[in-house]
Amino acid sequence: MHGQPMQPLAASFMCSAHKSQLATAITKAVYWSEYKPLLFSQLKVRRAFLKPYFLKPYFLKPYFLKPYLGPIISFIEPGRTAMKLQVNDAIFDVTSDPDTPLLWVIRDELGLTGTKFGCGLAQCGACSVLIDGQITRSCVTPLESVASRKVTTIEAIESDEVGKRVVTAWIKHQVPQCGYCQSGQVMAATALLKETAKPSEADIAAAMINLCRCGTYNAIKAAVNDIAGRGEAQL
Ligand code: FES
Ligand code: FES
Numbered sequence: 001m002h003g004q005p006m007q008p009l010a011a012s013f014m015c016s017a018h019k020s021q022l023a024t025a026i027t028k029a030v031y032w033s034e035y036k037p038l039l040f041s042q043l044k045v046r047r048a049f050l051k052p053y054f055l056k057p058y059f060l061k062p063y064f065l066k067p068y069l070g071p072i073i074s075f076i077e078p079g080r081t082a083m084k085l086q087v088n089d090a091i092f093d094v095t096s097d098p099d100t101p102l103l104w105v106i107r108d109e110l111g112l113t114g115t116k117f118g119c120g121l122a123q124c125g126a127c128s129v130l131i132d133g134q135i136t137r138s139c140v141t142p143l144e145s146v147a148s149r150k151v152t153t154i155e156a157i158e159s160d161e162v163g164k165r166v167v168t169a170w171i172k173h174q175v176p177q178c179g180y181c182q183s184g185q186v187m188a189a190t191a192l193l194k195e196t197a198k199p200s201e202a203d204i205a206a207a208m209i210n211l212c213r214c215g216t217y218n219a220i221k222a223a224v225n226d227i228a229g230r231g232e233a234q235l
Contacts (some may be wrong), residue, residue: 019077020134026072027095027109030065069093083147087112088156102136103127105143106153112185114154125210128184129153132202135191135207152184163190169223177214178181184210198228 014022065072070082070093082093083218087110096105101120106112106129118126120139127139130152157163166189176182185208190198192207199207212220 008119014076016077023073023095024109026065026076027069027093028111030069034066069095083143085143085146086149087151088153089159094143096143099142101139102129102141102143102146102151103138106138106151112153112155116180116183118184119183123211124181125184125188126181128187128210130187130191133191133194135188152187154186157186157190160190160194162194165227166190166193166223169227173219173223173226174218175216176218177212180215181210181212181214183211185212185216185220190225192224192229199224201225204228230234 039206050235073082073093073095082095083098085092085105087092087106092110094105094109096109103115103117106115107117115129115138117127118124119138122137122140125137128135129136129138130136131141131146131151133152152160158167163186166186170182170186173186188210189210192203196203204221208217208220208224
């Protein structure tokens with residue numbers, strides 16, 4: 001047709017909903033293929049799943065597409081562009097809608113499932129992450145608001161010196177019970193201790209407000225006090 005820009009092939013025979021689904025599926029496949037081997041090796045069961053090489057052709061590992069993800073998504077869905085998102089010192093091309101809560105981008109698109117969904121209302125703190133070092137509830141944080149900012153999730157907390165001390169204290173004091181809320185609790189404690197190396201009891205009470213159904217509040221308080229230099233005898 002004269003005078004009209006040529007539509008990409010994919011745009012010509014798919015409706016917008018299907019294009020969006022295809023773009024999301026490709027993004028998930030790329031990131032999942034990258035994380036899956038890591039997951040298996042962490043579970044120490046990877047060898048049990050090893051198959052002869054000829055059963056694992058290269059095209060079943062779509063993470064080789066990762067550098068080209070942005071252009072691929074733009075080709076499939078011309079109006080949708082990949083946004084650069086910095087998570088745990090890596091840069092990802094994410095293609096969720098700009099108003100998607102960060103929690104779902106982290107969990108569903110990037111496969112980082114350590115950050116949990118609790119209430120979805122900024123009440124419980126299970127979804128807490130650090131954004132530029134500040135504790136933030138990712139369930140109510142739109143993706144577009146974190147462009148060009150640094151997101152840290154529980155997966156990378158031990159690469160932070162303070163975060164590592166928090167995890168060590170959590171283990172020492174045997175804080176987790178079911179564990180569901182604990183990634184958020186660790187993030188909150190890390191943010192507090194990065195801001196105030198020796199928080200007072202009042203500081204701890206003000207900062208550690210995440211909910212825990214298992215009632216680990218005393219153990220959390222003991223662990224943070226321990227890091228702050230107040231030994232168990234004074235707790
Ligand atoms: S899930 Fe975000 S605060 Fe509860
Ligand atoms: S440890 Fe179970 S909810 Fe906190």
